[in-house]
Amino acid sequence: MKTLSTEILVIGGGAAGLSAAAEAASAGAKVMVIESDLHLGGQLVKQTHKFFGSKDEYAGTRGFKIAEILLNEIESCKDNVEIHENTTVTGFYSEDKTFTAMRGEESFFHIQAQKTIVATGAQERLIPFVNNDLPGVYGAGAVQTLMNVYGVIPGKRVLMVGAGNIGLIVSYQLMQAGVEVAAIVEAAPRIGGYWVHAAKVRRMGVPILLGHSIKRAVGDRTITGAYITGLNEKFEPVGEETFVDCDVICIAVGLSPTTEILSQAGCKMMYVPQLCGLVARRDMSMKTSNPDFFTAGDASGIEEASAAMVEGRIAGLSAASSLGYLTEHGKLDEYWSRLQSLRSGEAGARICQGIECVLVNGWEDGRNG
Amino acid sequence: MDDMQKLFNSGVLTGEREGAQLPPRELWESKKGGVVVVECPQRIPCNPCATSCPTGAIRPFKDINDTPSVDHSLCTGCTLCVASCPGLACFVIDLTFSEDLALFKLPYEMLPLPRKGDRVACLNRVGEKIAEGTVENITQPRKDRTYVVHVSAPKTVVNDFRAIKVVECHA
Ligand SMILES: Cc1cc2nc3c(=O)[nH]c(=O)nc-3n(C[C@H](O)[C@H](O)[C@H](O)COP(=O)(O)OP(=O)(O)OC[C@H]3O[C@@H](n4cnc5c(N)ncnc54)[C@H](O)[C@@H]3O)c2cc1C
Ligand code: SF4
Numbered sequence A: 001m002k003t004l005s006t007e008i009l010v011i012g013g014g015a016a017g018l019s020a021a022a023e024a025a026s027a028g029a030k031v032m033v034i035e036s037d038l039h040l041g042g043q044l045v046k047q048t049h050k051f052f053g054s055k056d057e058y059a060g061t062r063g064f065k066i067a068e069i070l071l072n073e074i075e076s077c078k079d080n081v082e083i084h085e086n087t088t089v090t091g092f093y094s095e096d097k098t099f100t101a102m103r104g105e106e107s108f109f110h111i112q113a114q115k116t117i118v119a120t121g122a123q124e125r126l127i128p129f130v131n132n133d134l135p136g137v138y139g140a141g142a143v144q145t146l147m148n149v150y151g152v153i154p155g156k157r158v159l160m161v162g163a164g165n166i167g168l169i170v171s172y173q174l175m176q177a178g179v180e181v182a183a184i185v186e187a188a189p190r191i192g193g194y195w196v197h198a199a200k201v202r203r204m205g206v207p208i209l210l211g212h213s214i215k216r217a218v219g220d221r222t223i224t225g226a227y228i229t230g231l232n233e234k235f236e237p238v239g240e241e242t243f244v245d246c247d248v249i250c251i252a253v254g255l256s257p258t259t260e261i262l263s264q265a266g267c268k269m270m271y272v273p274q275l276c277g278l279v280a281r282r283d284m285s286m287k288t289s290n291p292d293f294f295t296a297g298d299a300s301g302i303e304e305a306s307a308a309m310v311e312g313r314i315a316g317l318s319a320a321s322s323l324g325y326l327t328e329h330g331k332l333d334e335y336w337s338r339l340q341s342l343r344s345g346e347a348g349a350r351i352c353q354g355i356e357c358v359l360v361n362g363w364e365d366g367r368n369g
Numbered sequence B: 001m002d003d004m005q006k007l008f009n010s011g012v013l014t015g016e017r018e019g020a021q022l023p024p025r026e027l028w029e030s031k032k033g034g035v036v037v038v039e040c041p042q043r044i045p046c047n048p049c050a051t052s053c054p055t056g057a058i059r060p061f062k063d064i065n066d067t068p069s070v071d072h073s074l075c076t077g078c079t080l081c082v083a084s085c086p087g088l089a090c091f092v093i094d095l096t097f098s099e100d101l102a103l104f105k106l107p108y109e110m111l112p113l114p115r116k117g118d119r120v121a122c123l124n125r126v127g128e129k130i131a132e133g134t135v136e137n138i139t140q141p142r143k144d145r146t147y148v149v150h151v152s153a154p155k156t157v158v159n160d161f162r163a164i165k166v167v168e169c170h171a
C-alpha cells in the first residue's frame, strides 16, 4: 500500500484546519491537508449569514466568503501545501505511527507525519423521540448542506427543535430559501443563541416556544406532523400535546467534538460539559499530551469559527516551530489575547471555565512549542 | 417568570434597555435623513455596527462584547451600520419624511426583492401585519447582498414596524 509522508498533517479542512495550514506553510513547513468532504471549508461553506466576532476574524463577512479568504491565503503558499479532498483519515496506529486514509471509497493509503493537527470539527447530537427514524427528520447540518451547498430544499414546512444559534440561523436560512418554519421549540426557559438572531426570526412571524420539546413525530412513510408538549423545570413533559403540521423536523440540539483520532493517538482526554464533550487536554500551544499531536477548532471544544481560526493559527505556528521553523516572536501572545477578547462575553464565560479545566501549564517532556 | 420577561427571552424587545435605546424625540423629529435605532440588548462578541459607522455615532467599543451605545446627534442616517450588522439589529427611521409618514430604512435579505413603488406589509416584532407601506428606494450600501429597503409608512407604527413582507409579486 502506498505511503504518503509530510512534515505536518492537518486533518480537517474547515476554519481551524485551513488557518493551521496557512500559518504552518507560511513559516516554511510542508503541510498536507486531508478533508473528507468534496471541498475544503468545513462548516464555513454552508454559512450564508454574516459572522459575528471582531474585524480580525472577518466579522460582518458571510461564512462562505471567509472560507474563500482562507483558501486564497493557502493559495499564496501553495508550494508548501498539498491538499487531498474527498479523503478521510480513518484511523491512527500508534505502534507504527501511521494513519490509514481512504480516497472516495476505492483507494486506500497510509500517511506518516512528523506532527499532526487534528481539526476534525464536530458531530451533531440527536435526541430520542417516537418515529425519529422516519424520512423527514434531519440534523440541522444536513438541512444546511442540502440548501446552501446543493440548492435543494428539504421540504415545505419545518418544525425546528432547538433555539441555539444553529437552530435560529438555520430557521432564518430556511425562510430565505422559501421554506416555512412552523415553530421553534426550545426546552430551556430562554433561547440559547444570540438574542438578535431570535429577534430576526420572530419578526418574520415564527413563534419560539420556550420550555417546549418534541414528543413524537407522526407519519406513515414520511413525516406528516409532530406532537410537541410543554416541559416543567425538570424538563418533564407536562400539559396537553399540540399537533404541528410539518413535513420536516430539524434537530438542532447541539454538537459534540470529533476526537476519535486524538484518542487513538493516546492523547489524554477529558469530558468537559462547557466544551460539549470529550476533548484533548492541551497546553497554550494547543499541543496535546502526545507531543506530536495538536488540536484546534470545534474538535478541541465547541465554540465559534472566529475562535477556531485563532486556535488553528496557534496550532499551525506551534507545530511549525516545534520542527525548527522560525516563527515571529510574540505571535503566540497576540493570538492568545485575541482569543481572550473573543471569550470575554456572556457566552465566552462558559468557554473559559471549560478551557481552565483542560489547559495544562506545560507537558513534562519539556518540549514546549 | 412574568410574561414580558418570557417574551423578551424569546427574542422580542419589550421596552427600552441598554443596547436598545430610542433616539431623543426632539432630535429625531428634526433630523433630515433620519437617525439610527439599534436593538441589540445582549452582550455578544460583535462590533461591525461600531466599526462601520463613519461618524462615530455608534461609539467605538472598549470591549468587543459591549452593547452598542449611540450618540444620535452624530448620526447622518447613512445606513452603513444597517447593512453591516449581522444581527439585523440596526434600523434608520426618518421622521421628517412627511406630515403623517415616516421613512423606515430596514435591512432585507429575503426574496423576492421588492421594487420602488411596491406596497409591502409592515410587520411588528412578532411578525404581525400592522400597516401597509410603500417602497421608496432600495439600496445595497456594502454591495454584499444585504439590501436596505426604504419604506414610507404611517408615523403611528414608528415604535413597532421592524420588518417587511413583500405581498404583491411583480411580474
Ligand atoms: C448554523 C451554524 C451557524 C454558525 N454561525 C457562526 C457565526 O456566526 N460565527 C462564528 O464564528 N461561527 C459560527 N458557526 C460555527 C463555525 O461554523 C464552527 O465553529 C467552525 O466552522 C469550526 O471550524 P472547525 O474547522 O473546527 O470545524 P469544521 O468547520 O466542522 O471543519 C472540520 C472539517 O474536518 C473534516 N473532517 C472531519 N473528520 C475528518 C477525517 N477523519 N478525515 C478528514 N477530514 C475530516 C470535516 O469534513 C470538516 O470539513 C456556525 C455553525 C453553524 C452550524
Ligand atoms: S446610520 Fe450611518 S451615521 Fe448613523 S449610526 Fe449608522 S453608520 Fe453611523
Ligand code: SF4
Pocket (backbone or CB within 6 Å): A196, B038, B039, B040, B046, B047, B048, B049, B050, B067, B068, B084, B085, B086, B087, B088, B089, B090
Ligand atoms: S453589529 Fe449588530 S449585532 Fe453586532 S453588536 Fe452591533 S448592533 Fe449588535
